[in-house]
Amino acid sequence: xxxxxxxxxxxxxxxxxxxxxxxxxxxxxxxxxxxxxxxxxxxxxxxxxxxxxxxxxxxxxxxxxxxxxxxxxxxxxxxxxxx
Numbered sequence: 001x002x003x004x005x006x007x008x009x010x011x012x013x014x015x016x017x018x019x020x021x022x023x024x025x026x027x028x029x030x031x032x033x034x035x036x037x038x039x040x041x042x043x044x045x046x047x048x049x050x051x052x053x054x055x056x057x058x059x060x061x062x063x064x065x066x067x068x069x070x071x072x073x074x075x076x077x078x079x080x081x082x083x
Contacts, residue, residue, distance in 0.1 A: 003042075004046065005051075005054045006037070006038075006040075006041030006044070006045075006057065006058075006061040007037075007038070007041065007061075008058045008061070009037070009057070009058040009059060009060065009061025009063075009065065010033070010034060010037035010038070010041070010061060010062065010065050012035065012058065012062045013033070013037070013062040013065045013066055014030055014033055016062075017033070018030070018068065020058045020077075033069055036062075036065060036068055036069055037061065037065040037068075040061070040064050040068055041061060044064075
C-alpha cells in the first residue's frame, strides 16, 4: 500500500509542477521525475520507513520527490555546465 500512496504523491507533484510552469507537457521530463520518485518510494519501503497515515505519506512522497529532484538538477547543472 505504501507504493500506491507514494505513487499518488509523485503524480500530485508532477501535476502541480506542470500546471505551475505553464510549459507544454514534456514526457521525458515527467518520466525522469517519475523514476526518481519511484526509486525514493522503493528505498523507503526497503528501509522500512513507516508513516502513520496514508494522507501524510502521500504528501511526504510529493515533498521528498521535489527535494530529490532539485538536488539532482542542481548537481547536474553545476557539474555539467562547466564542461
